[in-house]
Amino acid sequence: MDKIAFSEEALSVHRKINRTDAAYPEESLKELFEAAVDRRPEAVAVVHQERTLTYRELNGLANSLSVRLAAAGVEPGHVVGLSVKRSPEMIVAMLAIIKRGATYLPVDRTWPDDRLNGILDRAGCTALLTDAPDELRARFGQLRVVPVDPPTLDADEKNPSLRVDPDSLAYIVFTSGSTGTPKGVPIRHRGVVRLVSDPSFVSLDENAVVPQLASVFFDAAAFEIWGALLNGGTSVLYPSDHIRLSELKRLVERNGVTALFITTALFNVIVDEAPGTLDSVRTILTGGEAHSLGHIERARKHYGDGKVVSVYGPTECSVFATHYPVRSSVQGESALPIGLPIQNTSLYIVADGALCAPGEVGEVCLAGPGLSPGYLGMDELTKKKYVEYDIDGEKVVLYHTGDRGFCREDGNVVFQGRLDDQVKVNGFRIELGEITHFMNEVPYVKQSYVTTSEKESGEKVVVAFVVPADADCTPQACHDHLVTKVPRYMVPGEIHVRDSLPLTGSGKVDRKALLAGLGNPE
Template identity: 35%
Template sequence: MNRTTSEGAIRDGVAQAPGPLLLPTDRPRRRTAPRLTAVTELRLPASISGALDAFAASAGVAQDAVLLACFVALGFRYTGQESFTVTLAAGSSVGAAVDGESCLSELARVVGAGADDQPSPVAFQHACGEDVAQGPHELLLRIRRASERLDVEVHYDEALFDAATARRLLDHYATLLAAALAEPARKVSTLPLLTAEEQQTILVDWNGTGADLAYEDCLHRRFEARVAQTPQAIALSHGTDQWTFARVDQAANQLAHHLLEVGVEPGARVGLCLDRSSDLLVSLLAVLKAGGAYVPLDPDYPAQRLATMVDGAGCVAMVSRGDLSANLGAAADSGQTPLVLLDRDAPVIEGRSTQRPDVDVTPGDLCYVIFTSGSTGRPKPIALRHRGVLNNLADLNSRYGVGVGDKVLALSSPSFDMSVYEMVGMTIAGGTVVLPDRERIKDPEHWAALLTEHGVTVWNSAPALLELLVAQAERDGAVAFPALRLAMLGGDWIPVTLPDRVRRVAPALRFIALGGATESSIHSTLYEVTCTDPAWTSIPYGRPMANQRTYILDPAGQPVPIGVPGDLHLAGTGLAQGYLNQPERTAERFLDWSYGPVTGERLYRTGDLARYRGDGQIELLGRLDFQVKVNGLRIELGEVESLLRNHPEVKDAVVAARPDPVGDRQLVGYVVPRDPGTLDVAELRDHLAAVLPAYMVPATTVVLDALPLSPNGKLDRTALPAPDQAHGEPVAADDAPRGHWERRIAEVWQEGLGVERVGRDADFFALGGDSMKAARSIAKIGAPLKWADLYRHPVLRDLAAHMERLTADAAAQ
C-alpha cells in the first residue's frame, strides 16, 4: 500500500470523498438493507478513562475525536482501506483517510475535517441518550461515559456478523485504544489488536503441530529401507513392465556410480530431462544416492527455456534419452554440461557396480531444485531439502495409512512438485507407482482403464485432472472405482461440487484438499472434506500439517484477528532453503519474524490473501499479487509481460487471466504496438512459444491503441476489454465444413471452444484448445475417436478424414 506520512496528506485524502468502510463479515452481504438486530457491550477499566483524559489534554484534541480516531484506526486495520466514511451521531458522515505511519493523536486532529450527508454502513456514536441517524447500518459502535469509566457497545446485524465477531471487535478496540494511550508516538499500523488470549490461540495453539515423523533422514535412504523390507514387491508398473524394489535400487545404484564418474559431487545439481517413466524414478534416486539434487526439465519445454534452467540451477550434468533430448541442444552444445543418454549409454551404465555408493548426504542437503514462473521475466529455482520433503511425505503416508498394497497413478508432470509424492512418497511407503502410456498421458479414458485394471487406491493431482476423470466416469454411468480410497488435491482452487461428484463414482473415497507452495516442500495445510456446506464459495484451505505452521499477517507484519484478511505466511520444517543463488529474491520472500510468544521464526510470504475462521481453519480469498493458476500451473504474469515487451514491435503489454467463452480460465495478452500496421500477432505468439512453456503462452492476444489507465495514471486492469470486445486473432478459416464428420466436429468445437464458426483448416489448439477442452470434445464426438487422434490430427479436415477411416474400418469388421 502507498501511504504518506504527513497530516497534510491525510487532509487531502479526506477531501477525496472516500467510500464506505466495508468490514469483513461472517456471511455475504445481501441486497436487502441491513438492520441492527443485536448488541454486545464491554466496560473499559477506569485506567483507560484516566489515560484518555491525559492523552486528550496533552495532544490538544477532544476526547470524542480520540475515540473516533481509534475506531477509524480499527477500521483501517480490519480492511486495509486507507480512506472511508463513518456516520456520526448527528447523521453526517465523516471522511477518514488513514496513514498507517501516523500516530493516533495525528489522526484525531484531522479525522473530522471533512463531512458530508452520505450515510455509511458503519456508524460511530459518542454521546449520552442521543440516537444515531437511521441508517441503514451494518454496525454501530456506541461509547458512553459514566462516572470514571467508559462503556462501549456494538450494535450489529446478526445476518452479517456472529456474536463472537462483535465481541472480538470490542476487545480489539479496547486493546488498540489502551496501547495508543500508553505509547502516544506509536504508529497506527503497529498498534496491537489481539488480546493475550487470542495471541496464544492463533499463534501458538493453532500451530501446535509437532509430530515425531523421523524426518531427519534422506529420501533415498527411506527408499533403501523399503528395499530391505520388501525387495520383490512391485515398486513401479508400466504396461507389462514390472519393476521390483530391488530392481529399481540396483539400476539406481549403477546410474549413481556413473554420475559420480562424470563429475557429480555432493551438493551438485543434475538435470533430468525425462517423462513419467521408470527412467525417472531410477534417475532421481540415482542423483540422490550420488549426493546431488535433481532438477526436472520438461522435454516439451522450448530449448531456450531449458538452457535458462540448466544455467540457473548450475547443473553439472544432465540425464535424458535420445528421443527426449532434442531441446537440450543449446545446453549440451556448450560442452560445459555432460549429457548422459540412458539408451545410448546403457552398456556403460549396466557395467557399473550394483552396490550403493558411499556418499555422505545429510537431511539438510538439497534433494531437488524445481523451477516456477518468475515475475522478473526468468523462472525461479527453488531449492528444497531432504528433511522438509520427507516430513511432508511421511505426514501424508502416516496420516492416511498409505503403505504396502496401495497404488497411485502417476499423472503429475515431473516439473510439478506434486509428482514428488507419486514417485517418492508412494515408494517409500512400500506402494506401487502405476505409469500411463506415453501416447495417452492426457487421456481420461486411459486413466479410468488403469484405475480399474490395477485397482489404484490413491489419486494425487491438481483438481482439473480429477474433474476430467470424474466426467469420464459419469459418462460411463456406473460406480467406476471401488478401490479408490484416497484423493489428494492441490495446486489450485477445488470446485465445491467436486468431492460429492467423485464420491458417487468412488464411494470409499476420503477427499483431502491440500494447500501450500513449492517453497514449503509441496504442501503446508490440509482439509479433509467429509461433507460440503451449500454456503461455501470455496473449499477451506485447512490447518497446518505436521511440523508446519501458518501465520496470517497484515502489511506491517502484525498478526490479524480471526475473520480479518491478511497475507498468508508459512513456516516450519518444510521451508525451502530459498531461491538457488538468488539471495536478494530469497530475502524478499523468506523473512525472519518475531511477535509476542513467537520468536525467531523464519517465514515464507506466499502472497495469498487468507483469513482464519473461528475454528482455526484457514479460508483462502485470492492473491495479493499477479500470480495466477491455470489448470493448476503457477504463472507469474510479470514473466509473460516482460517477454511481450521485449518484442521489437511491442510498445507496452499486460497479461491477465480471465474466463474464456466456455468458462475456463485462460491467459489473455494485451499489447500496444509501436506501429499498429506492422504487428504480426501470429509471429508474436511464436516469439513467446520459443521461450515459454505452452501453458504460459496467452491463448488470445488483443491489440489495443493504449492500455487503460486509472485517474491517477496507473494501469486499470478492471478496464481491460474481454477478448470478444476487441479485435484480435481470427478464429477460423473462410471455407465451411463439408460432409457429416466435418460438420459434426465443427459443431462440437464451436460449443467447446466458444467460437462462432470453425473452418475446415481450423486447428483445435490454435483456436484456444487445451487438454481440458480436448477431453470434453473427444467425449462429445464419441467413439471411435481416441485422445491421441486429436493430437495427431488437430486440423478439422484431417481429423474428419481420420474419423471416416475409423468408421469405415469398424463397419468392415
C-alpha cells in the same frame, strides 16, 4: 529480528492450528528408499504399461547408474540435470542422482535454449542424465551428458556406502519470475520426508498405489513418486503425455490405485464428464487453483464424505502445506477452505506486523522443516520472503507466500486471493509479469496486458491483450516470439489485438472491460 504482535484471541487460534509436531525419520531419501528395498525386495516398485520393476531391480539399476555418475565426475552436493521422459528410466535416474548425494534438476528439452541455459547456469549444473544423449550433447556441449541406458546397467550393483545428510538438497524446481528470470527453489530431503512420512492427509504405507500423473517439472511429482517409494508402495507411471479419462480409469482399476493427486482443472473435468473414473480410489487429493464449490459439492455427493481432500502449498514449502477433507456440504460457503496445516508444518496469518484473529484477512505465512532454504542466487528476494520473527518468545522463520487468507473460528484457513499477479493455471505457477516482460520485448508491441479468463468448466486460461506499434503486430507474431522465450504452459491461450487498453477511473487497466469485450464478464 522483528517481533510479531498479537492479541490473545489471535495467539490462541494460531496455537490451536499449529499443534502439528510429529515424529519423522531423520534420514534422507536414499536411506529410506534402501530401507524399503530391504523390507520388500521382490515387491513391485514401479509399473509402466506392461513393464514392472521390483524394489530389488530398481535399486540395483539406480546403484549402477550412480557409479557412472561418479565416473563422470559427479560429487555429493553437485546438481545434475534430469531430462528423461516419464518411464522406469526416469525413476532410475532420479534415484541414481540421490544415491550419489547429488541434487536432481528436472529440465524439459522442449523449453527454449536461452531459458534452459539460464536455468542450468544458475543451478551450477555440470552434468545431465538423459534418454536423448545425442540431441542434448549437440545443444549443451558444456555439460557432461550421461545416457540412461538400462540394458548396459548391472541390476545386482550394491548400495553405495555414502550417507546423505537429510538437510542436503534433494531437488530443484524452477518457477516463473515476474522480472523474466525463473526462480530456482531448492528442496531439502527433510522437506520431502516430512511430507510423506505417516501423513495426516492421506494413507501411505506398503499397500499404497500412487499414480505418477504430474509433470516432473511440477513439484507434485515429488509427492507422487517419493510418497510411494519411501513407504514400500507402488508408483504407477501414467503412459501418455496427456491425460484421457478412459485411460485414467483403466489405470486406476487395473492397478488398484489407493490415492492420487489431480489438479483443480482436471478434477473439474472428471466431475463434469466421468466421475466414475475415480470411484475405486480411496483418497482424491486435489489443488493447484481455487476450487469451484459446485464441483466440490457434486463430487462429495458422488464419492461420499471425506474422500475428496483439498490440498494447498507453494513449491517453497515442499509440495503441500495444508489440507481440507470435504466431510460435509459446502453449499452456502463463500469459498472452499484450504484447511489446516499438515504434519510438521505451521501456518500464520499476518497483517501489519501482527497475527490476525479469526475473520481478519492477512498474508498466509508458513514455517517448519518443509521450507526451502531460499532462492538460488537471489539473496535479496530470499531475505524478503524468508524472515525470522519472534512470536511469543519463539524464534520462527516464516515464508511469506503472497497469498491472502483468514482463519475461521474453527481454525480452518480460507484463501482470499494474491497480493501480486501470480496465478496458477493447470497446476503450474505463473507470474503474469514474466509473460508481460517478454511480450513488451516485441518491437511491434506498444503496450500489453496479460490476465486470466475462466471457462464455464472452471478452467483458467491465460489471455493477452496487445496494442500494436505497427502492422506487423498480429496474434501469431506475438505467439511466435513467446514460444522462443517461455515454456509452452506459459504461452497465452488467447492473444487479442486492441487499438488501446481501457482504463479505470484510477488509471489502471480495466480488466473487466477487456474480458467483457470477449463476451466473458467476471
